[in-house]
Amino acid sequence: MMDTPQSNQAKMMFADVQADYDVVIIGSGPAGLAAAARAHELGNRHVLLEAENHASDTIYKYQKGKHVMAEPGVLPLRCGLPFAEGKRESILNDWNKGLTDQGIHIEYQKKVNGIAKSSPTSPFQVTCEDGTVYTSRTIILGIGLQGNVRKMGVPGESLPLVQYTLADPEEFKGETIIVIGAGDAGIENAIGLAKQNNVYLMNRDDEFGYCKDGNRNLVLAAEKAGQIKICYKAFAVEVVETGSNPPLEFVFDGKNGQERIACHRIIARLGAIPPRKLVESFGVQFPNQNPTSLPVLSESYESNVPGLFIVGALGGYPLIKQAMNQGYEVVQTINQLPVVQVDEPILRERLAGWQKSKSISEILDEVLARVDLFKSLTKLQAREILMESNSRQYKAGEVIFKKNDYTNTFFTILEGSVDIEFEKEGEKPQVISLPAGNFFGEMGLVSGRRRTATIKAGKNCIVLETARRGILKLIATSDEARKKIDARFIINSLITYIGNVFSVDDLLELSKEVEIKRFNAKTTIFKEGDEPDGLYLIRSGSVSVSKNINGKDQILAYVSAGNYVGEMALVDNSKRTASVNAVVMTEVLILKAESFKKMVDKNPVLLQIMRAKMIDRTRQNSSHEALGQDQSGIANFFLSQGLGEASDVLVIDESLCVQCNNCETACSETHDGVSRLKRAAGATYAKLHIPIACRHCENPSCMKDCPPDALSRGSNGEVFVNDSCIGCGNCERNCPYGVIQMAVNKPPKKGAGLSWLLFGLGEEPGHRAPDYDPAARKRAVKCDMCKTIPAGPSCVRACPTGAAIRVSPEKLLKEFLG
Incomplete structure (x- = not known):
């Protein structure tokens, strides 16, 4: 049993529990190292357990010469070990020196396979694969997310020349290499390989939203210089062995449709599937069955198991500086010392005085309770949303944004209400009131087009305005939030595109039957002569409507987001009279033909609206058909x-x-x-x-x-x-x-x-x-x-x-x- 003269045992959590250690820290990543350094500084009896024969295995496995960022730049560092932006080797040397100089108790090749507690008053028992057993009052779990490597999920994912790690880019020369993944690892591998290889980088999005700013700058500069070819909106289809040189063919769906690239190898950096089963075996609970969800943690990073804390990437903090601050703060909590999180002054400024008498923790509880969209989030996730937001207070009747504005921020109502004015030409505006807890602004956020309605503040209106980037990140990380935004978008789309002819119950029912589908640029959405399968509401992007005349396709119309196509065949119960093609990457909402028929049967007014639209379009198409190929050629141009x-x-x-x-x-x-x-x-x-x-x-x-x-x-x-x-x-x-x-x-x-x-x-x-x-x-x-x-x-x-x-x-x- 270790002991230290400066021990803080009397003030610690579970001070009356008899154990070998005050705290056992599992995993020597940045969070674990920071926790061990602080525990040593406070005189806690501690041990840091590392499964490998070296500290900080994740960073140790970074590619040679990797430049490590110190993000977020606005946050200060709280830690007894040094950390600053620099090379992988320099950072590891500093940490190893700190471990030695400070005398931090670390034991290597100790892979933990069990954590148990026989009763609430007994210590934790930590067991390792080699049979070693440790007892401790508290546990800090910082094992990261590197459980099982995430594979591509397509045929050919396990071929010999498809790999999921890269230690040394210099190992490969003169090859055509596909790098899949637009996170930090994928970008760094692509840049390292590009010096002596022909490199393609596959990005499933149309931007680099999940990497550090510095890496984003580097990869975009490499693209500009012609060193790397980046394929955006690229989705893997399969990997095929060619039996020749190059030995592989990578097939993917991209902005220009399905493409094929011959290559020598594929390096997929898709992260890892978290070690959830192992963590659950320790008694830790997760909020749902989603394999990417984070454990249920308190604001002080304590799990549902009292005394078991989770830090680092496993706890939702993948950035090094964040994780090190987290490790420090957890040890402060264990020692029952004051903890003020480093982002609190920034959050206070963002909130602009809202609920200023309350603590940040109480404000987060308030936001999670009031806003339905955020109810499925953890406090840590809500904290990230607030970092991307600003609170705004409006007077009754004040315009928040106008119809046809091009702004694209997102709003949640904290207090009061807002009035949504839907305007139709020659008609009196229809007003729908939204109370506190609701959100608005999703139409412009998703489609990128003008606002579809005017929003005015009601009495005592306070809203949270969130940057587009913050909400897109939320949509990517929370299925529950994405579903709620999609459902609201569908309901508002039906009101905006078709008219307010439905009851609230009708809208909710219809929103469940609408399918969201994405089409790559220059792909066909439906063809002339097809049977009608539904009504297509254009969510984002734009389409061209064309007809085959004398053996040539002639463009009849251009239809942008915020409109619908495909109603003519549905109303007439006939085959499609024209083809519709995506001009750019386009997303549509498809209201199935059966649902459309039920909707029309229930709302005869809707049939009149559709028939009037159909007659107008038929007249336009007839006149356009007479224009000839010259005008169609101009439109194509x-x-x-x-x-x-x-x-x-x-x-x-x-x-x-x-x-x-x-x-x-x-x-x-x-x-x-x-x-x-x-x-x-x-x-x-x-x-x-x-x-x-x-x-x-x-x-x-x-x-x-x-x-x-x-x-x-x-x-x-x-x-x-x-x-x-x-x-x-x-x-x-x-x-x-x-x-x-x-x-x-x-x-x-x-x-x-x-x-x-x-x-x-x-x-x-x-x-x-x-x-x-x-x-x-x-x-x-x-x-x-x-x-x-x-x-x-x-x-x-x-x-x-x-x-x-x-x-x-x-x-x-x-x-x-x-």
């Missing part, structure tokens, strides 16, 4: 240039353009000498030219990876860069249309415009002397649609012939399709 995801695009009619370049000059003069457009660049078809200028996309790629959140969307749809830009260049790398550049603002113009015009004196407009420091920090610059100028975009106003216009894709395509 616009959609091929990405206008399907644009909200506002600059188009130049080259039959009117005199190439004076006034548009570029005006843009430059308006924006401190840096033009946001390139007139001569871009694609042209039938005298219609789309220059290099921002399209202000519905779901802007540039906004997805901005560390300071410097890119914002105005209520009119304009995407602009604010003053918090740090010049990291992520937005420039992410933009698929090359419309963002990094630039130093040139000096103010010299005021020679009129004198130059009349007498030829001074610099001509649009030209600046290059007297700025070329080493100065650059910032991202892009078109902001001249949002501060009431007269509108300078490029359009400066055109002497009217050749340049800015227009929405819907209006543009309507112009050519009739």
